[in-house]
Amino acid sequence: MRNRVLYAFAVVSAALLAMNLYTIFMKLPDELNQGMIYRIIYFHLPAALTCFTAFFCGLVASAGYLTTKDMRYDAVAASVTEVGLAFATVNLVTGSIWGRIIWGIWWTWDARLTSMFVCWLLYVAYLMLRRAIEEPVQRARLSAVLSIFAFTDVIIVWKSIEWWRTQHPGPVLTIRGGGGMAPGMQAPIYWNWLAMMLLGAILVAVRMRQENMRREIDSLRREAYAF
Amino acid sequence: MNFFRGAAVIAAKDLRSELRTKEALNATISFALAILLLFSFAFDPDADMVKQISGGLLWLVFAFSSALILNRSFAREVPNDCLDALISSPASGAQLFLGKAAANYALLLVVEAVALPVFGIFYDAHWTRQLGLLVLVLLLATWALTVIGTTFSALTVNLRLRELMLPALVYPALVPALMAAIQLTNVLVGSDTLDRENYIWFRLLAGFDVIFTLLGLAMAETVFVG
Numbered sequence: 198m199r200n201r202v203l204y205a206f207a208v209v210s211a212a213l214l215a216m217n218l219y220t221i222f223m224k225l226p227d228e229l230n231q232g233m234i235y236r237i238i239y240f241h242l243p244a245a246l247t248c249f250t251a252f253f254c255g256l257v258a259s260a261g262y263l264t265t266k267d268m269r270y271d272a273v274a275a276s277v278t279e280v281g282l283a284f285a286t287v288n289l290v291t292g293s294i295w296g297r298i299i300w301g302i303w304w305t306w307d308a309r310l311t312s313m314f315v316c317w318l319l320y321v322a323y324l325m326l327r328r329a330i331e332e333p334v335q336r337a338r339l340s341a342v343l344s345i346f347a348f349t350d351v352i353i354v355w356k357s358i359e360w361w362r363t364q365h366p367g368p369v370l371t372i373r374g375g376g377g378m379a380p381g382m383q384a385p386i387y388w389n390w391l392a393m394m395l396l397g398a399i400l401v402a403v404r405m406r407q408e409n410m411r412r413e414i415d416s417l418r419r420e421a422y423a424f
Numbered sequence: 425m426n427f428f429r430g431a432a433v434i435a436a437k438d439l440r441s442e443l444r445t446k447e448a449l450n451a452t453i454s455f456a457l458a459i460l461l462l463f464s465f466a467f468d469p470d471a472d473m474v475k476q477i478s479g480g481l482l483w484l485v486f487a488f489s490s491a492l493i494l495n496r497s498f499a500r501e502v503p504n505d506c507l508d509a510l511i512s513s514p515a516s517g518a519q520l521f522l523g524k525a526a527a528n529y530a531l532l533l534v535v536e537a538v539a540l541p542v543f544g545i546f547y548d549a550h551w552t553r554q555l556g557l558l559v560l561v562l563l564l565a566t567w568a569l570t571v572i573g574t575t576f577s578a579l580t581v582n583l584r585l586r587e588l589m590l591p592a593l594v595y596p597a598l599v600p601a602l603m604a605a606i607q608l609t610n611v612l613v614g615s616d617t618l619d620r621e622n623y624i625w626f627r628l629l630a631g632f633d634v635i636f637t638l639l640g641l642a643m644a645e646t647v648f649v650g
Contacts, residue, residue, distance in 0.1 A: 311599065315596050319596045322592045322593050322596060326589060329584065330583060334650070338650050339647065343579065345643065346639060347597075353600060
């Protein structure tokens with residue numbers, strides 16, 4: 198039953214992504230100044246929004262674990278963080294490609310890029326910490342604390358384009374006070390966000406199943422050692 | 425037990441044991457001097473260059489060398505199960521954290537007080553011109569370093585890969601504070617005057633200190649006890 202739901206979600210997500218690709222590449226015109234490369238924003242921005250959503254879920258799940266000590270929250274936190282990190286990587290790589298075309302450089306040390314890279318490093322450290330601790334309860338507790346600390350950087354990334362004058366472009370979406378983009382060009386950003394969120398949810402579900410199995414194996418192993 | 429008195433007792437214990445053995449302090453100071461020496465090979469330290477990079481150089485020296493003190497802070501409690509004794513003492517997790525942090529802060533400031541004049545001599549930097557503001561930057565940024573370092577030192581104390589994990593956690597988390605400290609120190613040692621644009625870095629440092637001190641205090645009990 199659960200498999201079927203997952204497959205259904207996967208089909209919806211794939212259809213949505215295909216539809217978005219058609220809109221982005223076939224229907225939308227090139228941008229006046231940037232030409233065709235501007236289309237990368239339809240992957241760059243939704244990937245950022247998806248990874249922030251994932252990290253926020255990680256924060257909530259970590260707080261949930263610390264208050265309830267329920268290991269299921271730990272499985273959620275680990276899964277969403279791992280998936281979030283994948284989307285953060287997509288965000289950094291697409292941003293870098295865009296920078297190479299528009300700015301002529303792959304990378305610049307402005308506040309937004311730096312804070313996003315720091316964010317990526319912090320969540321990599323989170324996964325490293327999880328691997329470094331063998332005892333499950335200690336792993337859950339310490340990684341939950343780190344997740345709460347790491348989330349402060351997500352807030353800095355989010356606010357960095359307001360706090361500093363950065364080389365990174367300001368907000369483009371109308372809901373964040375930006376207005377540089379025609380409404381017709383903004384809509385696919387939301388659609389692709391939805392597709393990526395669906396894809397993320399599927400990956401989280403698969404990853405959580407793996408985490409639950411691992412927990413089961415851990416407890417069986419402990420039982421075997423006890424004899 | 426009064427909250428601050430409990431923390432002070434732990435800080436005094438840490439400082440006393442460190443001053444008697446001087447194991448972390450000596451190693452850290454000589455490491456800081458070694459990095460200062462190594463940087464002189466990395467670039468040609470003429471007046472203009474020093475003006476441009478003095479902040480980065482100084483704070484990298486402080487940040488790298490501090491890892492030794494921060495690592496020792498909790499690691500020295502592991503043999504003979506001293507950490508368990510501390511946790512089962514009447515002091516709360518937050519007191520333990522604050523006491524450890526205060527002792528680390530004092531030690532890091534000693535290292536900086538030694539490394540700063542040496543930096544001035546080696547690189548002919550005029551760091552005393554705006555000493556008051558520079559001291560303020562040192563106090564604020566060192567507290568940021570201390571608070572992050574002490575929290576993560578506590579977090580990693582029982583890990584097999586403690587020495588490897590601590591830098592991987594501390595340096596990324598520290599970037600906003602280091603960035604602010606480097607910008608401000610560049611201006612102050614380069615003998616420029618602070619303009620309004622620079623004050624955002626002071627605000628960032630102060631905000632960083634407050635947020636992470638509160639987070640550290642709130643999380644201490646969870647980190648130590650669970």
